[in-house]
Amino acid sequence: MKYIPLHKSPLFLKIIFIVSVAIIFFIGGITFKHITVLKKSSAWVSNSYEVNIELECLISYIKDAETGQRGYLLSKDESFLTPYNNSKKLVKQSFKRVSILTANSRTQQSNLKKLLYFINKKQNYLSKTLYLHELGMYDEKTFKNNLIIEKKTMDSIRLKIEDMISTQKTLLQNRQQDYEATMNYTPLLIYLTLIVTLILITIAFIKMNRDLVLLRKTINTLSVANEANNLAEIVGGFGSWHLNLETNQYTFSDNEYRLIGCDPQSFEATRATFLKFVHPDDLEFVKQNTSNILNDNDLPPFTYRIIRKDNEIRYFRSLGRIVNIASGNKTFIGTTSDVTEEVYAKNLVEERNRELESSNKELTAFNYIASHDLQEPLRKIEIFMSRLVSKDYANLSPAGQQYVASIQSSANRMRVLIKDLLHFSRINKAEKIFEEADLNYLLETAKHELAPTIEEKKALIESNELPTLNVIPFQIQQLFINLISNSLKYSKENSSPTIKINCEMIDAHEAEILPDNNIKYYKITFKDNGIGFEQEYATKIFILFNRLHNKNEYQGTGIGLAICQKIVENHKGFIVAKGELNVGSTFTVYLPAE
Structure with a gap:
């Protein structure tokens, strides 16, 4: 006390x-x-x-x-x-x-x-x-x-x-x-x-004079607070009501009347008069939820429909609790919110979720077709083309031989495209199981997988110490593979590729792309000496199927960097690219340190 x-x-x-x-x-x-x-x-x-x-x-x-x-x-x-x-x-x-x-x-x-x-x-x-x-x-x-x-x-x-x-x-x-x-x-x-x-x-x-001055100030403050509360009710789309448990007398705020389409204080505030506006189908539900107000200290939130004075149907949500006022009497204070837009939005989200679920099912069916039905005829094309080349290639005219080579090249690109699409789909649909992983080990595994290309191009890959993070290991490994593979693919002719991988911890405010929070990030950069690109294309290269070069100049499907961006997003990180034509490219990955 x-x-x-x-x-x-x-x-x-x-x-x-x-x-x-x-x-x-x-x-x-x-x-x-x-x-x-x-x-x-x-x-x-x-x-x-x-x-x-x-x-x-x-x-x-x-x-x-x-x-x-x-x-x-x-x-x-x-x-x-x-x-x-x-x-x-x-x-x-x-x-x-x-x-x-x-x-x-x-x-x-x-x-x-x-x-x-x-x-x-x-x-x-x-x-x-x-x-x-x-x-x-x-x-x-x-x-x-x-x-x-x-x-x-x-x-x-x-x-x-x-x-x-x-x-x-x-x-x-x-x-x-x-x-x-x-x-x-x-x-x-x-x-x-x-x-x-x-x-x-x-x-x-x-x-008494001091009390009167204080009372006057309190009354002024309460008047301002009351007006502010009335304005807040209008802006927030809710009303309030009080029930004096000693006298069983109700009091409705002005906006409580407006919510049901009536003028403020246009009728006596009682439970019976309010229930007249409740939708007939929800009337028993409302009565059951409000019948124990005198026994329970709280009124859990519940949603119901009302029919306004203009016959418009709206959705209301009510809740409240008992409070002890200065006089010692118990008063039940409740609020009524107009949640019609929220209900409509929720219904819309549920409908969109059903549509998305249907789309996911269609995508799953597409994956099945891509992984089975599309690859099966492609394998047959490749088999018959291989037999044609081994047995009858010499009997073909030069133009025919050119056609056969074009068919084989297209079939090979088709196989790579199907493979990349399946990979992108797996990145989106795979279970996101995080675990502690040493990024140095994942980088070495990625380099091992790319070893033939690295040896062929006599590439030099340098890196400092990488941290141990809570990540999805196979996705981070794929991120390293795609970024190194991208640098190897777009290296200069007659020049050995050099890829420098650097890692440091920074604060969020040290990079413009990071949100303004107190989280620390690991900044991992992949810098090469390849052909580079113009900076105006720095964001476009992460778009699915987007290519900066002709398919005859450089192989690829335009999916690799999109996969990189998706992996980084799965880890709540960020990725940016910076390029200079004929000088090289730098890809920077920001991963949360915690």
Whole structure:
């Protein structure tokens, strides 16, 4: 499995996203917490303010009751009793509100209990004084004592209320300190978390931007590749199709539609719709070959016929295999090629092969006739001519004797021609069995076979060391015989033939006639001092039956050098000739060293 660095993996972005969301939730939680704290702090401030106001109201109501009572005692005016009477209800209501506002404070609740005691005491003494005054049962001393107690009680009430206000302020200060302590580190924490979040988001943005750039480049590359593939399909005469093995959905390329004569994407790509174009005689064959796509990883190539939309019959070849794509799904990718021309060419080759086989049979029959039927009457002609010469030659007229000589010469040439034709035929039809052979030995055997002619012409044959090669021995020996015989035949009169045979190894690029490859060749040259030839005939002399001289000047059938060329071709070599009139000829043979 290929290793992908974390910062290049899609998982990296997912991690950043999850961390960023977590940080955002964290910041949101802190913000919510501090908003809640701020709200509570505001509520505390408002609560303290309301408590203080209500305590002020409470003490004010008590003072109103006291003032009303004293006004009535001094003036006997009952209108002064109105604030006194109302104060009881107002004090009760105010105390209840204070009790509710301070319900969460044990200290204030304890203070309220003490305050309630003093309030009740104050109200009792106020009522008692009025009661005694109504009855006329109080004296100055009693009145004075009551006033003193009321004053002290009022002082106690005032002190307790001031104590409660002070306590409320202390509570507010403590809560404010807690709030400020919380708010002091909160901005820094939020700032740091925001910085971290910003860094992570920036990294994610850079990574996403790079991925988008890479994605854009990839899309551009894929677009170019897709267009190039479409163009290649058009030029190459093939189409492609995909089968998603997870969804069983087919996709045809544009050229897949064109191959069957339809416009691109002109119908839904399915197996059933494609099979409608298959030739009825090949339909079952195609179904059998494509039925195991889901089980087999490969679809071996097979050829079948289709009927295009324009009713033209074409030959298609399909093949494919399963591939795993990046998403993990398995997809079967196949190609369909139009091989109609290939099938027609193959049929044509098979027909030509049958014709060639028939021609070979005819050639074999000709060889049989040449070797048996033609030679038999030729032998009879030679026998009867020999008897005519031995018994009745002297009785013939000079013209008759000339006729007999011409007949014998023609019969002899006929025998040589038949022999050379049979030899050429054997070179073409013989089994090409290669074996390691010493070319020096083959050259000596060739010289031995030509020994009478060599001695007759007093020829000198020189050669350097020849290699051992993997060759067809009797053909190489025949090559040597034909080339030496050719030099002996076309030697100068009144001059001893000299034939120099030289061999060296060369690279392919050292000779123009050799192909441009890295193979080494043995270059074997046969150079003589004969009559030579004009260079314009250098290629024609290898043509079958082609002669440069009149048959009366030099014997021969024009087959020998053609045989040489065929032998060299059988060994994947090359042969060239170079001549200079009245100077000599050079035949160069190139044989592969390996």
